[in-house]
Amino acid sequence: MFKKILIANRGEIACRVAATCKRLGIGSVAVFSDADADAKHVALCDEAVHIGGSAAADSYLRLERIVEAARATGAQAIHPGYGFLSENEAFAQACTAHGIEFIGPPVAAIAAMGSKAAAKALMQRAAVPLVPGYHGDDQSADLLQREADAIGYPVLLKASAGGGGKGMRVVEQSADFAAALASCKREAASSFGNDRVLIEKYLLRPRHVEVQVFADKAGNTVYLFDRDCSVQRRHQKVLEEAPAPGLSDAVRRQMGEAAVAAARAVNYVGAGTVEFIMTPEGQFYFMEMNTRLQVEHPVTEMVTGLDLVEWQLRVAAGEALPLLQHQLSVTGHAIEARIYAENPARGFLPSTGTLRHLRLPAAVEFKVGEGGRAAVRIDSGVRCGDTITPFYDPMIAKLIVHGADRAAALARLSSALGEFEIVGPSTNVEFLQRIAGSVPFMAADLDTGLIERNHEALFAPATASTRDALALACAAQLAREEADNTDRSPWSTLHHWRLNAGYRQVLSWRTAGHEAAPGADQATLTEVVFERDGGRDTLELDGTRHEFSWRRGSGADEFSVTVDQTRVAGRVFIDGEHFHVFCRGKALGFERETPLAHAAEEHGTGRLTAPMPGRVIAVLVAPGTKVDKGTPLLVMEAMKMEHTIEAPAAGVVAEILFAVGDQVSDGAQLLIMEAEG
Numbered sequence: 316m317f318k319k320i321l322i323a324n325r326g327e328i329a330c331r332v333a334a335t336c337k338r339l340g341i342g343s344v345a346v347f348s349d350a351d352a353d354a355k356h357v358a359l360c361d362e363a364v365h366i367g368g369s370a371a372a373d374s375y376l377r378l379e380r381i382v383e384a385a386r387a388t389g390a391q392a393i394h395p396g397y398g399f400l401s402e403n404e405a406f407a408q409a410c411t412a413h414g415i416e417f418i419g420p421p422v423a424a425i426a427a428m429g430s431k432a433a434a435k436a437l438m439q440r441a442a443v444p445l446v447p448g449y450h451g452d453d454q455s456a457d458l459l460q461r462e463a464d465a466i467g468y469p470v471l472l473k474a475s476a477g478g479g480g481k482g483m484r485v486v487e488q489s490a491d492f493a494a495a496l497a498s499c500k501r502e503a504a505s506s507f508g509n510d511r512v513l514i515e516k517y518l519l520r521p522r523h524v525e526v527q528v529f530a531d532k533a534g535n536t537v538y539l540f541d542r543d544c545s546v547q548r549r550h551q552k553v554l555e556e557a558p559a560p561g562l563s564d565a566v567r568r569q570m571g572e573a574a575v576a577a578a579r580a581v582n583y584v585g586a587g588t589v590e591f592i593m594t595p596e597g598q599f600y601f602m603e604m605n606t607r608l609q610v611e612h613p614v615t616e617m618v619t620g621l622d623l624v625e626w627q628l629r630v631a632a633g634e635a636l637p638l639l640q641h642q643l644s645v646t647g648h649a650i651e652a653r654i655y656a657e658n659p660a661r662g663f664l665p666s667t668g669t670l671r672h673l674r675l676p677a678a679v680e681f682k683v684g685e686g687g688r689a690a691v692r693i694d695s696g697v698r699c700g701d702t703i704t705p706f707y708d709p710m711i712a713k714l715i716v717h718g719a720d721r722a723a724a725l726a727r728l729s730s731a732l733g734e735f736e737i738v739g740p741s742t743n744v745e746f747l748q749r750i751a752g753s754v755p756f757m758a759a760d761l762d763t764g765l766i767e768r769n770h771e772a773l774f775a776p777a778t779a780s781t782r783d784a785l786a787l788a789c790a791a792q793l794a795r796e797e798a799d800n801t802d803r804s805p806w807s808t809l810h811h812w813r814l815n816a817g818y819r820q821v822l823s824w825r826t827a828g829h830e831a832a833p834g835a836d837q838a839t840l841t842e843v844v845f846e847r848d849g850g851r852d853t854l855e856l857d858g859t860r861h862e863f864s865w866r867r868g869s870g871a872d873e874f875s876v877t878v879d880q881t882r883v884a885g886r887v888f889i890d891g892e893h894f895h896v897f898c899r900g901k902a903l904g905f906e907r908e909t910p911l912a913h914a915a916e917e918h919g920t921g922r923l924t925a926p927m928p929g930r931v932i933a934v935l936v937a938p939g940t941k942v943d944k945g946t947p948l949l950v951m952e953a954m955k956m957e958h959t960i961e962a963p964a965a966g967v968v969a970e971i972l973f974a975v976g977d978q979v980s981d982g983a984q985l986l987i988m989e990a991e992g
């Protein structure tokens with residue numbers, strides 16, 4: 316076994332690999348960029364080497380620099396994680412050339428599977444079933460059009476060198492083919508430097524079912540069963556589970572054996588995933604092979620009780636596979652949810668910013684490799700106070716749950732999702748909760764269109780009662796004022812309305828749209844009236860007066876409120892005038908409306924600030940332009956996604972503070988608007 320390895324990655328996967336190194340007594344070397352100088356993965360490794368600037372191209376993609384770091388620290392092997400250089404032949408080659416073991420498959424296997432078209436040709440020869448389609452060398456537009464017509468619409472165009480869903484285009488009819496081809500080629504060329512395409516029959520309501528394979532250098536190859544990753548947005552996985560629900564033993568074995576055949580066809584070594592697309596009738600076809608550890612590998616670890624990183628290390632060190640096929644089995648069911656800093660209501664636009672408050676669900680500590688099947692496992696690469704930057708994948712954490720069966724796992728998933736408390740970037744937690752609670756997901760009625768088809772329910776504005784959360788926010792505000800009164804200014808009581816002998820105070824709350832619920836982009840204003848009359852406190856909510864009392868809990872941000880006879884406890888995290896309330900498994904955000912902010916909103920001078928750091932790519936208005944609420948003003952781009960800034964209210968554009976091409980930082984004011992007239 317190795318004495319020391321270098322981990323050529325960052326974030327949760329670097330932390331994940333470091334955990335296994337620690338358990339096995341293997342030294343670990345981290346590499347880091349400028350942005351990651353204080354990152355969690357650096358802290359978890361024994362040594363760390365700075366490899367350059369924040370952009371991936373200046374650090375995590377610099378293969379010579381990383382190989383040099385391994386040589387300088389005496390690391391015997393390099394674990395590439397996923398993404399970055401994990402499927403880069405030149406990197407694997409460079410490792411080998413310097414006598415460093417690449418913890419992954421041989422260069423030839425990476426090369427063979429790196430082109431989806433070439434891989435399909437190989438699979439055809441190995442008798443692995445393929446989706447009807449065209450993956451030939453002739454790339455002339457005429458021929459591709461004829462092939463698409465022959466396959467029959469709809470068809471799917473893919474970049475042969477592609478990944479991450481980039482370049483994929485669904486073509487509904489022959490007349491649209493030429494334009495889609497041109498656009499697929501453009502994106503393929505710019506993302507992968509290679510514009511080769513392939514065509515597949517676009518399957519309707521398919522499932523994504525993949526098989527984990529493992530091979531050692533002696534040629535033993537096994538499958539560690541399947542995962543269903545059908546719940547996707549923009550062709551990217553959101554929820555994954557093992558085993559794939561509803562497969563018969565016969566289909567499970569056939570898929571496993573097909574995956575092993577695929578691996579054998581390229582003399583595979585190490586961990587790999589063979590992705591299949593499956594029709595509603597259960598027919599499955601090879602899609603591609605990912606020649607690395609997958610983001611969703613933990614669900615396989617949970618149901619097999621194995622540590623796949625340990626297997627990778629053993630195999631790379633020349634050991635035989637720890638177990639053979641007949642020794643492998645599945646226990647229970649596991650589900651993974653990817654917690655992202657993103658905004659589902661805005662087309663899953665990545666969100667950035669500092670994690671000002673971060674509480675993860677209580678995890679029964681996952682003991683990798685000790686057969687431990689924790690009920691709840693969290694894999695995360697960030698800590699409270701860390702920043703989600705625009706440079707890398709905006710994943711905050713992976714939540715992985717295990718249960719005796721799918722229903723038990725699902726129950727744990729829902730309750731653990733409810734335990735997340737994240738303040739800072741927007742997140743998809745509430746959205747994941749909605750999927751977990753949706754009828755098709757609960758019934759395991761899975762296919763890749765699940766999110767799209769249930770759009771209405773998944774993106775609907777929050778209907779949950781906000782009463783408890785509002786009462787908690789009021790309690791936190793009253794507590795803050797009380798603290799102000801005693802600690803600082805006695806005059807702050809002036810903003811209470813003194814009425815006869817009692818207080819009357821109006822607390823105005825704006826629901827912080829996207830934070831409150833994925834679909835609730837429209838902010839609404841709620842007024843809550845607090846009254847103290849003869850020692851009796853009441854709160855007027857929804858036009859009804861309730862008995863009300865509140866008190867602080869034991870923790871700093873904890874409060875409990877009693878509304879009429881019902882007591883509710885929760886946590887309120889205050890950030891300026893933003894109140895983030897966490898109670899009963901729900902997160903709700905409110906912005907306290909001060910009279911000043913209210914006036915600005917009414918007169919169309921609402922905040923027109925950048926929602927994330929990025930670049931201005933279009934300015935759609937000029938000074939003097941009269942706009943209505945919702946008029947698009949300016950388009951920004953960040954992390955390859957576009958975001959349109961709209962007028963928050965009617966008004967006139969007074970000044971535009973940035974021009975096309977300018978970089979803007981998060982929260983920077985973009986333009987100045989004035990009230991009309």
Ligand code: ADP
Pocket residue numbers: 397398399478479551552605608609610611708
């Ligand atoms: P998985 O099935 O493991 O999620 P993906 O293909 O979605 O596989 O990608 C795995 C990780 O690699 C993701 O976190 C993603 O950010 C990263 N990734 C995918 N494609 C690319 C790419 N072209 N360049 C850099 N990173 C990528």
Ligand code: ADP
Pocket residue numbers: 446471473477478479480481515516517518519521523547550551590592602603763
């Ligand atoms: P990537 O390299 O981006 O992961 P894949 O070829 O694995 O590309 O496809 C990504 C996703 O696109 C799949 O998980 C599936 O949801 C969808 N997809 C791929 N091929 C087809 C197809 N022929 N018909 C329908 N959906 C498909």
Ligand code: MG
Pocket residue numbers: 590603
């Ligand atoms: Mg794929």
